[in-house]
Amino acid sequence: MIKVKNLSKKFKNFVAVDNISFEVPAGEIFAFLGPNGAGKSTTIKMLTTLLKPSDGEMTINNIDPVKDPKETRRSFGIVFQDPSLDEDLTAWENINFHGVLYGVPKKVRKERGEQLLKLVELWDRRKSLVKKFSGGMKRRLEIARGLLHHPKVLFLDEPTLGLDPQTRNLMWSYLKELNKSEKTTIFFSTHYMDEAERIADRIAIIDQGKIITIGSAEELKKQTSTESLEEAFLKLTGKKIRDEEANNVDRMRKFNRR
Amino acid sequence: MQKIYIFWLRQIKKYFRSKSRIIGSLGQPILFLLALGYGFGSVFQQAGEGNYLNFLAPGIIAMSIIFTAIFSGIEVIWDRQFGFLKETLAAPVSRLQIMIGRTLGGATVATFQGILVLFISLLFGLELSSFSFIIPAILVMFLIALLFTAIGTLIASLLEDMQGFQLIMNFLVMPLFFLSGALYPLDNLPNFLTIITKINPLSYGVDALRILLTDNGHFSLSLDILVLSVFTACLLFLGSFFFKRIQV
Numbered sequence: 001m002i003k004v005k006n007l008s009k010k011f012k013n014f015v016a017v018d019n020i021s022f023e024v025p026a027g028e029i030f031a032f033l034g035p036n037g038a039g040k041s042t043t044i045k046m047l048t049t050l051l052k053p054s055d056g057e058m059t060i061n062n063i064d065p066v067k068d069p070k071e072t073r074r075s076f077g078i079v080f081q082d083p084s085l086d087e088d089l090t091a092w093e094n095i096n097f098h099g100v101l102y103g104v105p106k107k108v109r110k111e112r113g114e115q116l117l118k119l120v121e122l123w124d125r126r127k128s129l130v131k132k133f134s135g136g137m138k139r140r141l142e143i144a145r146g147l148l149h150h151p152k153v154l155f156l157d158e159p160t161l162g163l164d165p166q167t168r169n170l171m172w173s174y175l176k177e178l179n180k181s182e183k184t185t186i187f188f189s190t191h192y193m194d195e196a197e198r199i200a201d202r203i204a205i206i207d208q209g210k211i212i213t214i215g216s217a218e219e220l221k222k223q224t225s226t227e228s229l230e231e232a233f234l235k236l237t238g239k240k241i242r243d244e245e246a247n248n249v250d251r252m253r254k255f256n257r258r
Numbered sequence: 259m260q261k262i263y264i265f266w267l268r269q270i271k272k273y274f275r276s277k278s279r280i281i282g283s284l285g286q287p288i289l290f291l292l293a294l295g296y297g298f299g300s301v302f303q304q305a306g307e308g309n310y311l312n313f314l315a316p317g318i319i320a321m322s323i324i325f326t327a328i329f330s331g332i333e334v335i336w337d338r339q340f341g342f343l344k345e346t347l348a349a350p351v352s353r354l355q356i357m358i359g360r361t362l363g364g365a366t367v368a369t370f371q372g373i374l375v376l377f378i379s380l381l382f383g384l385e386l387s388s389f390s391f392i393i394p395a396i397l398v399m400f401l402i403a404l405l406f407t408a409i410g411t412l413i414a415s416l417l418e419d420m421q422g423f424q425l426i427m428n429f430l431v432m433p434l435f436f437l438s439g440a441l442y443p444l445d446n447l448p449n450f451l452t453i454i455t456k457i458n459p460l461s462y463g464v465d466a467l468r469i470l471l472t473d474n475g476h477f478s479l480s481l482d483i484l485v486l487s488v489f490t491a492c493l494l495f496l497g498s499f500f501f502k503r504i505q506v
Contacts, residue, residue: 045506049348051505070350083340084342085340086337088276089271097268098345100260100261101349
């Protein structure tokens with residue numbers, strides 16, 4: 001479903017993604033695990049047509065995101081790492097807007113929109129402006145929105161950041177159900193070990209733009225002869241803390257999120 | 259089509275929800291009409307140029323349109339900062355559709371603002387030459403609004419954040435307004451000013467409004483419409499070219 005070969009992204013003064021290759025077969029749940037600034041978001045941005053790669057090839061659903069961005073966009077859904085809602089619109093308007101952009105028929109928009117908003121417990125607040133929502137509520141709304149059009153591949157960039165355990169559980173059980181019933185391929189990035197271990201069929205560990213290893217949680221533990229995924233992860237990536245440089249836009253977003 | 263419509267609708271909803279923005283942007287036109295319209299009235303009359311308020315009002319209508327329109331275009335920067343731009347750029351909609359929907363929405367909002375100022379000018383004593391030209395005047399307002407929304411979008415595609423906003427206001431919007439014949443007649447100006455006002459597209463917008471509302475123009479209506487249309491077409495094209503190149 002997703003094929004990536006020798007993919008790189010260079011910015012002016014550093015290499016964010018350095019010659020990575022991997023494949024995700026259809027119907028798999030695949031986790032991208034890595035410390036801050038490892039290149040997780042950059043990779044997802046390239047796969048989802050938001051950034052152009054410096055080098056390398058990739059396909060999603062056999063379509064090249066660089067050559068045919070519009071067709072690629074039809075086949076995936078995405079939940080971004082940072083907020084991407086229109087705060088001057090209501091929760092329902094955000095959902096509906098998304099549905100129209102993805103060509104979801106009106107009837108389905110209504111039914112599934114209601115079902116999803118109930119799932120994330122925002123149905124009662126559907127008519128409130130998003131700017132009145134707390135950070136957690138915004139996150140839940142974004143997740144509901146990302147699921148509205150039932151894509152073939154779903155990208156989730158640190159989807160559970162800042163969510164309480166209840167919502168995390170609800171979200172993952174819905175996603176697992178979707179994965180089973182509709183064979184949706186799920187590609188997510190996280191730095192919660194337990195999440196990767198519990199949910200993902202396979203895990204890629206990425207650090208400083210390079211993929212260090214790929215395998216199931218069991219295989220990773222065996223490979224490093226450790227007891228838990230966390231130990232395996234630390235053994236593979238070291239214990240040094242990573243800094244991620246924030247630009248103006250990031251700072252602004254964090255400020256906005258509360 | 260539905261996709262373009264939803265982008266248009268979004269602009270409209272956002273505009274009508276921000277009452278403070280609507281009222282706030284009426285403050286400046288009212289002040290201009292009051293201070294300049296009444297203040298310069300007698301001097302203008304004595305110089306044999308007629309009623310200054312009648313002369314000024316089309317200029318002030320144009321001013322409120324370009325301010326609102328450029329601001330609507332620049333809202334792309336807000337969308338980028340608040341992350342909403344990503345949501346639309348990752349969706350299966352062409353950039354051109356996004357650009358068209360937004361621009362039509364921004365232009366509609368700006369035209370509405372212009373109509374509000376037209377009514378306020380009537381309260382201040384603007385005398386229309388004929389009420390039947392109100393509809394064509396509104397169409398001209400829309401054309402001006404389209405042109406400047408496209409300029410706003412173009413700028414927004416080139417800027418990273420709102421820090422350049424003051425720069426745009428002082429070096430683009432204000433000069434466009436003050437050097438357009440909105441405030442003074444274009445006859446007998448110093449040479450350099452004549453040249454500048456002639457290459458400023460807003461001069462033609464103000465002139466067209468003046469012809470339609472008060473039957474008092476400098477160029478001809480057909481020249482005005484032609485220049486405005488050509489500029490609008492070019493800027494829509496340029497705007498969508500740069501909008502397509504946005505990466506987030």
